[in-house]
Amino acid sequence: MKNLKHSILFGSLVLLSACGGTSETSEPQVVIDTLSIDRHMQVLASDDFMGRKPFTEGEEKTIHYLESELKAMGVAPGNGDSYFQDVPLVExxxxxxxxxxxxxxxxxxxxxxxxxxxxxxxxxxxxxxxxxxxxxxxxxxxxxxxxxxxxxxxxxxxxxxxxxxxxxxxxxxxxxxxxxxxxxxxxxxxxxxxxxxxxxxxxxxxxxxxxxxxxxxxxxxxxxxxxxxxxxxxxxxxxxxxxxxxxxxxxxxxxxxxxxxxxxxxxxxxxxxxxxxxxxxxxxxxxxxxKRDLSRNVVGLLKGSTRPDEYVIYSAHWDHLGVGEPIDGDSIYNGAHDNASGSTGLLAIAEAFAKLETKPERSFVFLFVTAEEQGLLGSAYYAQNPIFPPNQSVANINIDGLPAYGEMKDLTITGYGQSELDNYATAEAKKQGRYVIPDPDPGKGYFFRSDHFNFAKVGIPALYASGSYESKEKGIEFIDEKTKEYLAVKYHQPQDNYEPEEWDLKGIAQDAKLLFNVGYRLANETYWPQWNEGSEFKAKRDSDMSMKKK
CATH class of the missing domain: 3.50.30.30 (Glucose Oxidase; domain 1)
Structure with missing residues (x-):
């Protein structure tokens, strides 16, 4: 997961406007409510799930919970007749x-x-x-x-x-x-x-x-x-x-x-x-x-109505660090923010698409990957062994750590400038009355530190964005204080717990709705978003797409 590092104050915050090149699509009136978000958080971040570490009982509980939720929504298995993709790992x-x-x-x-x-x-x-x-x-x-x-x-x-x-x-x-x-x-x-x-x-x-x-x-x-x-x-x-x-x-x-x-x-x-x-x-x-063992990615599929062989892929990692060294008497590394919040957001998005009466034209893949905390391994395995070909994959939208402090005024895009997906995110942020900023600390290379990176490596344009800089109600200093507190005592520690009395889930719902809208627009147009000139990933995409045309 990216560090929450947005405490660096910009000299100025500029509104980055969307560019042309794609058609607008009227979006459905979808409500992503905080009740379902709370329900998923209560389960995925619970002690009963033992920190969701691969190769443990926590993995079994997590992947079967995700499977059961996708089934209940009416989301089909994404790997043939299975919701699982085996990921062979070696320790x-x-x-x-x-x-x-x-x-x-x-x-x-x-x-x-x-x-x-x-x-x-x-x-x-x-x-x-x-x-x-x-x-x-x-x-x-x-x-x-x-x-x-x-x-x-x-x-x-x-x-x-x-x-x-x-x-x-x-x-x-x-x-x-x-x-x-x-x-x-x-x-x-x-x-x-x-x-x-x-x-x-x-x-x-x-x-x-x-x-x-x-x-x-x-x-x-x-x-x-x-x-x-x-x-x-x-x-x-x-x-x-x-x-x-x-x-x-x-x-x-x-x-x-x-x-x-x-x-x-x-x-x-x-x-x-x-x-x-x-x-x-x-x-x-x-x-x-x-030692060798198998972990599993969880994958669901909603087929498109007119172009089912073109795919918009949402991803989030389900894993965290499991049970480890006790700190203040707590040994379960629950990973509420990192990344029960992202998995919850992805479930909410999947449910919203599953409820649509009119199905989008392109297909949706909902991919919950394993072993991100061990080096982005689940997404790396998927990228090397794709269920859906990269040159038929329109885009990846990755979710890793959604805001727990209410609605945000910003949308921070990590890797801003890499691809035309920035334009889609900027347009949707504007509809929510939010401004867009790039990662304020680009020298740290955070674009390469979450699962979207493995999609980028095989040429698939990838978006990684969330509100993380300015609270809509409490401002920049409030988020700065919460970020410092998180990094000091909660990040990759047992203290990363879900605290319903403190968390304001409207920020998770806000980001989930924005990312839903981005995916909906991608799924109802014929355009294929491109990497920008100068991106390290453009040559791979161009090569793959030229092979497709042949």
Whole structure:
């Protein structure tokens, strides 16, 4: 789930107007009431559902509740005659070797794992590692044709380990036209850097951590990339780098000094950058304990009346963190905001569409995905194994964390500027008397941190928007205070509980109605919304749609 990070005050809040290009559709008079929202919240965020963690009794209760609700609404199974899509997962508990040993430049350097370097693997062999693997500095580790950028040009990294920087060259450049300036692109995400290194055939990849461009401190690396981790049980995992990991800035400085590389950050921002053999080798390994099991996505389908083979996909993740370390005597991580609220909003939207007397022209898919908290795994599996082809999927509307403090004056679009879906959301916000703002902290890359990202990766235009900046009744400072309180004591903690006496569900209903209207308009027109020029996802969509025309 995205962090609720909208406490940064804009110098000015501008109303972003909708563009032309699509026809208006008269919307039905649909009421999304807070009574059904309350009913779903009472169940999904209850202690009885045990924090909705995959592979637990909480999962079984959650997915069968969602199934029963979809059935009762008259929503058909979305995977043949089943409401479930099996998601094979593997839990890898990796134990790092005590040290990473680097040789070269007439010396032997020893770096402690967890302190100086954190490494892990997605390969499932009992022991995975690199031994005397040549280190190569590959700048930002980016191949971005639309920016005329290739950090791997002329480089053969097979069997070697690449050292790359976090984020992308535009960050802190002072040039808003260089990549996307302070706004992180997909190429700045650590996931991309691992994927690209694997495509290039590298044996290992080490990202240089720095707090500001990463968006989080080294402590987060230590906690998030160690211990048991869920991954997709992917037959292609062997094609991923044997070793993936991070090194601290001080470790990087020591390595670059030994390699004779000066101003490593500055040279990587140059279009003339060429990868540099560092004259060093690295040895480090991970021992694995491996467990396999199945989790499930839940999927419902409402067929369109005239174009049933064209799909508008709504998504929300049903999972949270389960039962864990007690805090103030509470060990159940209920995940009320994250993401019982989103699942509830999606149920409300599904029910509203199911009640329509005149069915929309395109089909609707209601997809509740698993294991978002473990790395967007349920949506990643769906994207790799789509039930409905991407080039027949009109758009994805993702719901992750809806406002608990009443109606909002804003609609914050995370990833504003990526696609024409912004125009649809802006038009519907205007009808509700709301203004639209982009994510106020684009350098953190929140567009790449929820399930819509996996739809974007396979080319499907994706919208991720909710009210999160200004309360209609209580203003900006009230939301700022509540956001800080949530991040400090509730986010991913047992205190993320549903509190009916404190929650004002009108904000959830307001956002659900807006997202319903966006979907209704998409389903009753023939237009296919596009990625904007400059989007990292446009080329994939254009290619898929051109194949469809053939």
């Amino acid at each position: 890898i508990t990796g134990t790092q070797s005590p040290e990473m040993i680097v040789k070269g430049a007439g010396q032997i350097m020893t770096f402690q794992t967890n302190k100086d370097v954190v490494v892990y693997t997605e390969q499932t062999d009992a022991e995975v590692g690199i031994e005397n693997s040549e280190l190569v500095y590959a700048g930002y580790g980016i191949v971005a044709p639309e920016y005329g950028w290739n950090d791997y040009e002329g480089l053969d990294v097979k069997g070697k380990t690449v050292v790359v920087l976090v984020n992308d060259p535009g960050f802190s450049s002072g040039d808003s036209t260089f990549f996307k300036g302070e706004e992180m692109t997909y190429y700045g995400r650590w996931t991309y850097k691992y994927e690209e290194a694997a495509r290039q055939g590298a044996a290992g990849v080490l990202i240089v951590h720095e707090t500001v461009p990463a968006g989080y401190p080294w402590l987060v690396v230590q906690s998030s990339w160690t211990g048991a981790k869920l991954n997709l049980d992917d037959a292609n995992a062997g094609y991923k780098c044997a070793i993936q990991g991070w090194i601290t800035r001080s470790t990087a400085v020591e390595l670059f000094r030994a390699a004779g590389i000066k101003d490593y950050s500055g040279i990587a921002k140059s279009r003339d950058f060429k990868p540099i053999a560092m004259g060093l080798t690295a040895t480090v390994s991970v021992k694995n304990e491996v």
